[in-house]
Amino acid sequence: MKRSIVGFRLDEEDHWVAELDCGHGWHVRHQPPFVERPWVASEDGRRSRLGSELDCVRCDRMEWPEGLTEYNRTPEFDETTIPAGLRSEHSTKKGVWGRIRVFSGVLHYHVNAPVGHTFRLDPESSGVVVPELAHRVEPEGPVRFRVEFARKQEPA
Numbered sequence: 001m002k003r004s005i006v007g008f009r010l011d012e013e014d015h016w017v018a019e020l021d022c023g024h025g026w027h028v029r030h031q032p033p034f035v036e037r038p039w040v041a042s043e044d045g046r047r048s049r050l051g052s053e054l055d056c057v058r059c060d061r062m063e064w065p066e067g068l069t070e071y072n073r074t075p076e077f078d079e080t081t082i083p084a085g086l087r088s089e090h091s092t093k094k095g096v097w098g099r100i101r102v103f104s105g106v107l108h109y110h111v112n113a114p115v116g117h118t119f120r121l122d123p124e125s126s127g128v129v130v131p132e133l134a135h136r137v138e139p140e141g142p143v144r145f146r147v148e149f150a151r152k153q154e155p156a
């Protein structure tokens, strides 16, 4: 998925990491002649790249980013109390990740692009909700679940 660069930081080895709005980080090394990114060495160069887009394959792999903080959760739903909004296609906002936790029963979790896929969630397997990625859920029968929302903590 296309994600925007929202900032830069240095890692433990003093390499520049671009921080994306999804919460993932990408190394942006200047390693001539293999990778030419002279802009990364200067502050002006880095600033000029803020807002530009990278293809985040970690989002495509639905990889939970490091360092997220849970900040909200839904009540516990069952097959009769699932809000209609969760059954029809919807998505979370920029930078908002979700964890679908099933306490009993089975919940079908349908995800759209990049490749449509249906996950069968149960108490042993939770679902990862990727920011801005359209999805919906459907109970297989009696089920109890909730969704926990997490995002990067805003720097103080």
Ligand SMILES: [Zn+2]
Residues within 6 Å of the ligand: 003, 020, 022, 023, 024, 056, 057, 058, 059, 060
């Ligand atoms: Zn990402």
